[in-house]
Amino acid sequence: MELNSRKQEILLAIITEYIDTAEPVGSRTIARKYKLGISPATIRNEMADLEEMGFIEQPHTSAGRIPSERGYRYYVDYLMHKYQLSPDEEDLIRQEYTSKARDIGLLLQRTGQLLSQLTHCASVVQSPKMEAGSYKHIQLVELGMGRAMLVLVMDNGTIQHRLIEIPSSITGGDLATISSVLNAKLSGHTIETIKFTLIKEIYLELTRHRHILDLVLEVLRYSLTPGAEDKIYLGGLFNMLSQPEFHNIEKVKTLLSLLEQESLLASLLAQISKPGVNVRIGGEISCRAIQDCSMVIATYEVGGQPIGSLGVLGPIRMDYAKVISVVDYMTRHLSSALERLFRGGGNQI
Amino acid sequence: MELNSRKQEILLAIITEYIDTAEPVGSRTIARKYKLGISPATIRNEMADLEEMGFIEQPHTSAGRIPSERGYRYYVDYLMHKYQLSPDEEDLIRQEYTSKARDIGLLLQRTGQLLSQLTHCASVVQSPKMEAGSYKHIQLVELGMGRAMLVLVMDNGTIQHRLIEIPSSITGGDLATISSVLNAKLSGHTIETIKFTLIKEIYLELTRHRHILDLVLEVLRYSLTPGAEDKIYLGGLFNMLSQPEFHNIEKVKTLLSLLEQESLLASLLAQISKPGVNVRIGGEISCRAIQDCSMVIATYEVGGQPIGSLGVLGPIRMDYAKVISVVDYMTRHLSSALERLFRGGGNQI
DNA sequence: TTTAGCACTCAAAGAAGTAGAGTGCTAACA
DNA sequence: TGTTAGCACTCTACTTCTTTGAGTGCTAAA
Numbered sequence: 139m140e141l142n143s144r145k146q147e148i149l150l151a152i153i154t155e156y157i158d159t160a161e162p163v164g165s166r167t168i169a170r171k172y173k174l175g176i177s178p179a180t181i182r183n184e185m186a187d188l189e190e191m192g193f194i195e196q197p198h199t200s201a202g203r204i205p206s207e208r209g210y211r212y213y214v215d216y217l218m219h220k221y222q223l224s225p226d227e228e229d230l231i232r233q234e235y236t237s238k239a240r241d242i243g244l245l246l247q248r249t250g251q252l253l254s255q256l257t258h259c260a261s262v263v264q265s266p267k268m269e270a271g272s273y274k275h276i277q278l279v280e281l282g283m284g285r286a287m288l289v290l291v292m293d294n295g296t297i298q299h300r301l302i303e304i305p306s307s308i309t310g311g312d313l314a315t316i317s318s319v320l321n322a323k324l325s326g327h328t329i330e331t332i333k334f335t336l337i338k339e340i341y342l343e344l345t346r347h348r349h350i351l352d353l354v355l356e357v358l359r360y361s362l363t364p365g366a367e368d369k370i371y372l373g374g375l376f377n378m379l380s381q382p383e384f385h386n387i388e389k390v391k392t393l394l395s396l397l398e399q400e401s402l403l404a405s406l407l408a409q410i411s412k413p414g415v416n417v418r419i420g421g422e423i424s425c426r427a428i429q430d431c432s433m434v435i436a437t438y439e440v441g442g443q444p445i446g447s448l449g450v451l452g453p454i455r456m457d458y459a460k461v462i463s464v465v466d467y468m469t470r471h472l473s474s475a476l477e478r479l480f481r482g483g484g485n486q487i
Numbered sequence: 488m489e490l491n492s493r494k495q496e497i498l499l500a501i502i503t504e505y506i507d508t509a510e511p512v513g514s515r516t517i518a519r520k521y522k523l524g525i526s527p528a529t530i531r532n533e534m535a536d537l538e539e540m541g542f543i544e545q546p547h548t549s550a551g552r553i554p555s556e557r558g559y560r561y562y563v564d565y566l567m568h569k570y571q572l573s574p575d576e577e578d579l580i581r582q583e584y585t586s587k588a589r590d591i592g593l594l595l596q597r598t599g600q601l602l603s604q605l606t607h608c609a610s611v612v613q614s615p616k617m618e619a620g621s622y623k624h625i626q627l628v629e630l631g632m633g634r635a636m637l638v639l640v641m642d643n644g645t646i647q648h649r650l651i652e653i654p655s656s657i658t659g660g661d662l663a664t665i666s667s668v669l670n671a672k673l674s675g676h677t678i679e680t681i682k683f684t685l686i687k688e689i690y691l692e693l694t695r696h697r698h699i700l701d702l703v704l705e706v707l708r709y710s711l712t713p714g715a716e717d718k719i720y721l722g723g724l725f726n727m728l729s730q731p732e733f734h735n736i737e738k739v740k741t742l743l744s745l746l747e748q749e750s751l752l753a754s755l756l757a758q759i760s761k762p763g764v765n766v767r768i769g770g771e772i773s774c775r776a777i778q779d780c781s782m783v784i785a786t787y788e789v790g791g792q793p794i795g796s797l798g799v800l801g802p803i804r805m806d807y808a809k810v811i812s813v814v815d816y817m818t819r820h821l822s823s824a825l826e827r828l829f830r831g832g833g834n835q836i
Numbered sequence: 837t838t839t840a841g842c843a844c845t846c847a848a849a850g851a852a853g854t855a856g857a858g859t860g861c862t863a864a865c866a
Numbered sequence: 867t868g869t870t871a872g873c874a875c876t877c878t879a880c881t882t883c884t885t886t887g888a889g890t891g892c893t894a895a896a
Contacts (some may be wrong), residue, residue: 278625282642287623287624291636297646301590387734
């Protein structure tokens with residue numbers, strides 16, 4: 139769909155103004171605020187065209203225009219000016235990532251808070267994918283009363299643990315033996331490179347402990363399932379409530395009830411279709427329940443490997459230019475912070 | 488403050504009715520719905536007394552009465568009938584705790600969801616206190632690139648881990664040595680029973696690795712700080728939004744912004760002053776910001792030792808009888824579920 | 837001591853009127 | 867032919883006024 143440059147200017151003005159004020163935009167306002175050198179009447183004519191083409195719509199006859207989803211899409215793809223973070227904003231982010239985080243979870247949580255604070259949207263941050271790393275250490279710790287804890291440490295600094303039930307005949311020594319065999323065999327392997335032959339070797343070496351191995355391997359298999367152990371940090375909901383579109387409690391309620399389901403959040407973050415920052419506007423989100431929202435998401439990576447996603451969810455009328463810049467900037471910073479953390483050379487965290 | 492039995496009956500009726508309808512209660516309503524055998528006029532006289540005594544108040548002259556905080560307190564202490572959970576509700580809870588949970592975190596999170604669902608309040612669940620257990624296993628795992636991970640496994644099934652930076656001169660073998668010494672010395676100790684002499688012994692035995700020991704001990708010391716590693720699960724906010732008192736967005740916003748601060752939640756849960764279920768009504772909560780809410784909290788325990796708290800937060804006009812029963816019932820069930828889990832004899836989880 | 841009766845109060849809901857922002861159309865103009 | 871001034875028209879949002887009815891307190895009688 140082609141738009142001549144005057145129509146583009148007008149559409150840009152409408153969207154900019156609407157994002158700013160959340161009020162339908164009239165021709166007079168545009169003529170006054172945006173020096174396009176044409177009269178309100180001309181603008182009205184152009185607006186009628188834009189409406190017919192589906193880029194803007196009218197809430198009712200005597201109101202101004204608001205952008206349609208299609209209008210936002212055109213804006214994001216062609217019209218939007220890149221937003222330059224203010225020095226203050228940049229400082230805020232940089233500072234966050236230079237200070238020492240106690241652990242990855244906290245780092246991700248703070249990332250979400252910052253995202254939300256800067257964008258006035260809710261933030262969603264996924265924890266790094268376990269399966270992206272390779273096993274570094276496997277330990278079975280005897281806890282007494284027929285229980286043991288299996289601890290998996292991955293080389294990317296993630297960790298997984300699970301209680302398992304063991305026969306009381308098993309001693310701490312047995313567990314140590316099993317641990318050391320598992321370590322010797324599996325250490326350095328990624329989940330994908332564990333082959334059936336390797337498993338067989340382990341079983342041969344530990345025939346006596348077949349039962350425990352079954353349990354351990356079940357956990358390993360589980361840790362392989364993508365998304366199984368992902369935690370998702372949701373934050374800054376209250377930042378979103380300051381947006382006028384959420385003055386209606388019913389909307390807030392349905393939104394909240396959805397966002398408290400981790401599985402839904404995971405599916406939202408999975409909607410990344412291209413490298414870099416992805417923008418999903420309204421109905422473009424493959425989730426019927428939140429089609430009156432937009433989403434800006436991206437993937438963070440370590441060593442060139444994408445290992446998790448993050449993003450924000452907000453009203454369709456969000457400041458896309460700013461949100462995209464913020465998400466982009468924060469993704470880069472988070473990536474390099476994790477890089478330092480996982481790949482070494484870094485600070486103690 | 489003494490109340491004759493008729494005043495008590497009337498106060499009970501007012502509060503019951505108000506909790507149910509969220510509307511100021513008039514004398515006619517009480518005469519009609521609650522067969523007290525007296526006329527509205529008599530009830531009005533008694534209400535005037537109750538108001539003077541501070542148990543109820545009037546939003547404006549031509550409205551009915553609503554309970555004051557003092558009224559609620561009297562109700563909770565003296566008037567309230569015990570709420571008997573319905574078979575359905577009991578089933579729901581029992582079922583939750585008989586099914587196998589993947590880990591403690593999930594168990595606590597589900598506990599919160601259930602609490603919230605049954606009470607229509609927000610739920611707050613604290614993770615078990617680390618310091619309640621004793622060290623079972625300490626492992627330093629080399630991750631390459633000058634980093635290692637310290638893993639602390641406690642006998643109560645909790646776990647803590649942290650990345651530390653190590654000099655590149657240190658080998659995996661060194662870490663294994665350190666691990667085994669730490670294990671030998673600290674295993675079985677609670678955080679409180681680690682004495683200075685013990686630390687000294689370790690230093691003597693591992694003089695070469697003084698630097699790493701410093702780091703490790705810093706982490707140990709940190710894990711000792713009460714509350715430092717506590718996670719708090721907040722849930723079911725949307726359940727609370729169905730209460731009419733939260734139809735005002737501003738209230739929701741301030742509440743949300745508060746509840747997203749973990750430290751505040753921790754301080755709320757710390758306001759337990761007696762064994763069993765604690766009820767804090769309005770201003771009784773030592774937090775200025777949420778004085779228009781009430782809180783029902785309790786402590787769960789393992790082996791007779793309190794190891795964490797949980798509770799709900801909701802409008803002052805909450806169904807105290809039901810909420811108290813639910814919190815009590817769930818606390819017991821959570822305690823015994825954890826008991827099975829930590830103390831063994833239990834299912835695999 | 838209880839209660840019927842009554843005048844009074846006041847928030848909430850409805851009705852009516854007003855203001856004003858915005859539109860589309862027409863006709864004149866460059 | 868594209869642009870613009872002018873104008874009648876539309877429709878929401880706001881204000882003001884009125885009505886309604888639930889509820890009270892007081893008084894006097896039972």
